Amino acid sequence: MNHVLFPLPSEKGKGILVTMTSSGDYLVGPSSEFVDDKDDLSTDAPTLKDVRSQASRMVPNIPFYEQIRVFSGLRATPSTHDFIIEPSKKYADFINVAGIESPGLASSPAIGEYVVEELVRKVLPLKEKKSFNPKIKPYIKVKPMGEEERAKFVREHPNYGEIICNCEQVSLGEIEDVLSRSLPCLTIKAVKKRTRAGFGKCQGGFCQPHVLMLLAQKRGVSPMEILYDKDGSNIILKESK
Ligand SMILES: Cc1cc2nc3c(=O)[nH]c(=O)nc-3n(C[C@H](O)[C@H](O)[C@H](O)COP(=O)(O)OP(=O)(O)OC[C@H]3O[C@@H](n4cnc5c(N)ncnc54)[C@H](O)[C@@H]3O)c2cc1C
Structure with a gap:
């Protein structure tokens, strides 16, 4: 596999995909189920079975016997069906950046700019810090080295x-x-x-x-x-x- 493989999206999201991670492992999933309990991070057999069968339609013979682990997370789905980016109605100095669903990652540079320029700058005088170094020291990894x-x-x-x-x-x-x-x-x-x-x-x-x-x-x-x-x-x- 050389690409991220997506099925046709539905109203529940982008569907169950098969993807290679940057470290060379594979991820299969996710499913998308509504849960009431905000702490429920359990997985269940019928959903995992469904993930397997849907992924297998795109990539046959995935060696699931080599699977390392299964896990789940919680996504905060906004009732507005859109990102919520606004000062809190209770505390004007607190800015909510919530319900950032997909494509939240791709949108994050624009969200950051919007929050600073449109919301923060209007209430706080901002001065550029001349000594700020935006570059981080590279992480050296021995695994990919020859x-x-x-x-x-x-x-x-x-x-x-x-x-x-x-x-x-x-x-x-x-x-x-x-x-x-x-x-x-x-x-x-x-x-x-x-x-x-x-x-x-x-x-x-x-x-x-x-x-x-x-x-x-x-x-x-x-x-x-x-x-x-x-x-x-x-x-x-x-x-x-
Ligand atoms: C399966 C999946 C696939 C996705 N694919 C894409 C994609 O291809 N492209 C894309 O652009 N976006 C994608 N997204 C969306 C993207 O991941 C999110 O939009 C983005 O991560 C939201 O960033 P965030 O900082 O708002 O929230 P998060 O990344 O969820 O960060 C919130 C942080 O707050 C922490 N936290 C929560 N509660 C507390 C608490 N009480 N105390 C302390 N810490 C707390 C959490 O642990 C977490 O680290 C995907 C999301 C999912 C679930």
Whole structure:
């Protein structure tokens, strides 16, 4: 597969697609179901079966036996059937940018510009910060490097030769890099999303304890304080010995 494959869209959305991710894995889905519970992130067998059968109409013989995991998310569907971008009716200084459904990602540069120019600038005097640097330091990944390039790089940066996540080939150097950037990376899931450590077949079975210890070391806290994601998602609950 070299392309994102979409079926014909319907009023429920763009349908079930088959797509290759930027890291070389495949995503099949999503479905689109209305749910009442705002915390319901469960998947169910009939919907997964439907996802499989619809995707198989576009790409026959998808090896579903190699599937790593299934998951679901919640989309906030606005009753206006359009983006809601306006000052809050309760608090004029609070600007709602809500119900940003597809194509919200493609629209985000325009949404940002609109919010700043049309809404913020009218209530706040804005001055350009001359020292602002819009460029971020590139993320160096060893996985896509060729053998020679990787060997040379590792000679100069030995921490990039120590693999922490075997499945996704994420090195110690990559994890140390995200833990040292100005944008805080405080949880195991934050490290996962930035480096892909824990995304692979073993789902963190191998690398999670290492990532946990690196986080604890970097933050200077006890490993028991490190969360997987939200409050209460501590991995280590107590010392046994
Ligand atoms: C399956 C799917 C396919 C899509 N495909 C496309 C596409 O091809 N092209 C395109 O342009 N757009 C696409 N979109 C839409 C796009 O992803 C969204 O428009 C965009 O992500 C909306 O950005 P946002 O920042 O408004 O919300 P989000 O990206 O949803 O960000 C909201 C953030 O707030 C956090 N949050 C929520 N509640 C709380 C809380 N109480 N406390 C703290 N944090 C909280 C969430 O964890 C999340 O990180 C797609 C969406 C889906 C679901």
